[in-house]
Amino acid sequence: MKKACVIGYPIAHSRSPLIHNYWLKQHGIEGLYEKREVKPEDLADFLTHLDAHGYAGCNVTIPHKEAAIPLVGKMDDIVRRTGSLNTIYLDSGIISATSSDGEGFYQNLVATVPGLDLKGQTAVILGAGGSARAIIERLLRTDLARVKILNRTEARAQELCNIFGTRVQWLAPDRFGIESASARLLVNTTSQGMKGQPALQLDLSALPASCIVADIVYVPLKTDLLKQAQARGLQTVGGLGMLLHQAVVGFEKWFGIRPQVTPELYDLVANDVDPEYHR
Numbered sequence: 001m002k003k004a005c006v007i008g009y010p011i012a013h014s015r016s017p018l019i020h021n022y023w024l025k026q027h028g029i030e031g032l033y034e035k036r037e038v039k040p041e042d043l044a045d046f047l048t049h050l051d052a053h054g055y056a057g058c059n060v061t062i063p064h065k066e067a068a069i070p071l072v073g074k075m076d077d078i079v080r081r082t083g084s085l086n087t088i089y090l091d092s093g094i095i096s097a098t099s100s101d102g103e104g105f106y107q108n109l110v111a112t113v114p115g116l117d118l119k120g121q122t123a124v125i126l127g128a129g130g131s132a133r134a135i136i137e138r139l140l141r142t143d144l145a146r147v148k149i150l151n152r153t154e155a156r157a158q159e160l161c162n163i164f165g166t167r168v169q170w171l172a173p174d175r176f177g178i179e180s181a182s183a184r185l186l187v188n189t190t191s192q193g194m195k196g197q198p199a200l201q202l203d204l205s206a207l208p209a210s211c212i213v214a215d216i217v218y219v220p221l222k223t224d225l226l227k228q229a230q231a232r233g234l235q236t237v238g239g240l241g242m243l244l245h246q247a248v249v250g251f252e253k254w255f256g257i258r259p260q261v262t263p264e265l266y267d268l269v270a271n272d273v274d275p276e277y278h279r
Contacts, residue, residue, distance in 0.1 A: 002031040003054050004254040007038040007046065008061035013219070015269050016059055019247045022268060023259040031255055040067065047071045047088065047095060056254040057089035059247075065099075065130045072097040081163065082137050084130035086246065089253040098253075101131055102138030104246025105187075105216065111245070111261075112237045113212060119143040121184035124171065126200070128156040131216055132189040136164055139185075148183075150176055177206045184208075186229075188215045193223040200225050204232060215239050221274050240270060 006016040012035070020033035036058070038046045043064055048071070050058065060068050065084045069075065072088065074096040079085045085097040110116050123139055125132050128151040136147050147164070148171040151157040157170040171179050180186065186207065192200035194217045202225065204213070213229035218239035226236045244261045252258040263279070270277040 100249035101134035108241030127190035
């Protein structure tokens with residue numbers, strides 16, 4: 001039996017097993033995907049013995065996305081550019097890594113907004129962590145003109161500016177109202193607005209009517225940020241679709257089949273997040 005898992009600390013909240021076990025059943029594959037709580041001090045030992053644990057690979061979530069990088073034997077250009085990974089797989093016995101967060105975000109974006117063209121446009125990214133890095137890397141491949149990072153500290157944002165070049169700039173919080181007036185896309189990559197986390201306090205009144213507002217948070221399914229954007233009549237993109245689309249890459253690496261993200265799968269996971277959900 002082929003096996004894979006998701007590792008993190010904590011990990012109880014993860015919906016990844018629901019996604020991958022759905023695909024395993026759908027494709028008639030004898031396999032299993034499970035959660036494994038791995039403390040930071042146990043990460044090196046777990047990854048070194050991945051094969052011994054019976055796993056073909058694993059998804060990696062908080063707080064291991066950056067810490068795992070020195071522990072892999074091979075990584076792709078996305079991991080090198082972003083300094084973050086979320087998918088580990090064994091390639092001829094070598095622990096190998098990629099990141100599908102950026103691609104998952106982008107595929108969810110274009111699935112929600114068909115025909116979207118970001119060439120020459122401006123995106124505003126809230127936050128400067130690992131998810132922000134992955135999303136910025138993918139967005140820059142669309143010929144986006146510029147990315148502005150709204151972050152409390154300039155130093156953290158400047159790290160990303162140094163990585164990605166002159167198209168990426170720090171946006172001081174007191175300049176958000178002025179600078180956001182030209183934004184085609186606004187993305188929250190922070191945990192603010194997530195259930196149990198502080199609310200995201202942001203005034204969207206300056207955003208143009210053409211701006212798309214996206215949130216990578218998926219618990220709750222509709223964050224206060226998305227509600228505020230919808231109240232203004234703006235197009236919104238929720239975070240659950242990103243979770244589903246980013247999972248495609250790992251499943252193909254471990255089980256050899258590229259699965260599809262379907263409305264049925266979305267509804268299954270959405271109902272698990274919110275029992276009152278209905279399409």
